[in-house]
Amino acid sequence: MSVFIKLVENRPPKEYADPTASDISYGDVTxxxxxxxxxxxxxxxxxxxILRVGKGEAAxxxxxxxxxxxxxxxxKWHGSTE
Structure with a gap:
């Protein structure tokens, strides 16, 4: 599962800012x-x-x-079994 983060909106007025700039995604490498x-x-x-976990390797x-x-x-929370 990938991880998605929403950052605190601390940026210029919306006329000058990209609304997706506060969204960060880490996609799994399959x-x-x-x-x-x-x-x-x-x-x-x-x-x-944010932890990268390889198969059979430590995070x-x-x-x-x-x-x-x-x-x-x-x-996915690190350490969960789901």
Missing amino acids: DGESPATYEYDVIPSGALR VVDAVYAPGLWFRVAG
Whole structure:
């Protein structure tokens, strides 16, 4: 499953801004030599971590978003069995 993040809207007036600029997606890699999925977790500080998980490999932190930068996330929680 992919991870979708909605960032806090802190940008110029909508006449000058792209409304999709506050949306970030991490799509799973299903083809090629090293397939991987993206998962997320939230550390105690409130920072959101995006993790790249390869088949048979440990999770690697791909990105971190500060607590005040994001407000919604959808996707697979790291460690869940779904």
